[in-house]
Amino acid sequence: MSAIENKAVVQEFYDQWNAGTIDFERLVDADVANHQPDRDPERGLDNFRRAIQGVVTAVPDSKWTTIRLIAEGDLVVCHNTWSGTYGGDVFRGIPTVEGSRFSVEHVHIYRLTEGRIAEHWVVRDDLGMMVQIGAVSTPK
Template sequence: MLTGKVVVQRLVTEVLNGGHLELVDQLYAPAQAEEARAWIGAFRTSFPDVHMDIVELIAEPAPAGTGKETVVGRFTCSGTHTGTWRGHPPTGRRFENIDEVGIYRITGGRITDSWTLEDTLTRLRHLALPAPDAVETRS
């Protein structure tokens, strides 16, 4: 069985960077695989030369007997906007070194949950695209 770090490394290098979407079923639990394939495929269509660098991976071992492991990754992402993204037609512009953080729950050598944070505002700025309007909240 793959360790959590190896699962996340393969996700980045082979699927996100390499475009091997057929590996999603090996890296994600069945309940998450279809959704992961859809968003990764759509992002790679918008940015076919996308490249993520792993800056750091930190793994918390599974508590005894649970088979669950948590991996936190810090990444940078770059790519050229050649397909529609978030309703914006291709600009041909490139974003560089956008910061991203991912938290992955690994069970039985597969991703069962994931949460990501990314600097979308900077990505929009690099692509010279408008930022979404601020949302006013009231208490």
Template sequence: MQRSGIRDSEVWSQGDAEAAERYIAPKYKIFHDPGDPWEGRELDLTAYKARVRTLRAAFPDQHFDIQRLFADGDAVVVTWLWSATHQGELPGFAATQKRIFMSGATAYFFEGDRLAGHWQITDRLGVYQQLQAAKSAA
């Protein structure tokens, strides 16, 4: 299970949306992820891959640095640090070319050996503040 949580971070870091077919369940639920337009939705594999591509279009060099992993039953919690250069459009923000940083924690839920959903807390406000500062400086 822990390896699947790490692989999800690697897909996001490397942008290999097609790799999701190897470890994402046919239905993936985003239970809690405030500020994420997909929050509360159940995604099939096509929608999951589209989500990866959409977010990587704004931040193509994004990288997750995993800090800690905790396993409990059918869940793995990952704490992480994220960094990326804002190179593509994000709603409300044209590309700023600014390096952005964020921290967060994600609880991944499993069905067998496949990821079936997550519950996530991130510092999205901090990201928007960094983007706004870059926008104001331009």
């Protein structure tokens, strides 16, 4: 697939997430590798789906806004804003203010194979989110 077609797949993934239903089988490879900064890489569609469901559970009104999509070959970089209302009272073991709104920027890198997401890496602003949801405070 072309870089333009790969960008369209990644954008469709976010559009579907925003709409509340992701067609994982069509958009994500069965052996997808998900690289997160806070854990070892996980492989497989079930693990990827479970990771997304964890985000949806914690932030049911998640909204992803694409700032820019850049593609070269089989790689797509998505710079986006993630916003929503944090529904839990704990984030990574730290107490939070339940119902806190947040908006943070992320950079996701996707490798696609045959029109499906085969690998995912992310750089997140976890500290910015933790400040906004009351898990940590900024120095005064």
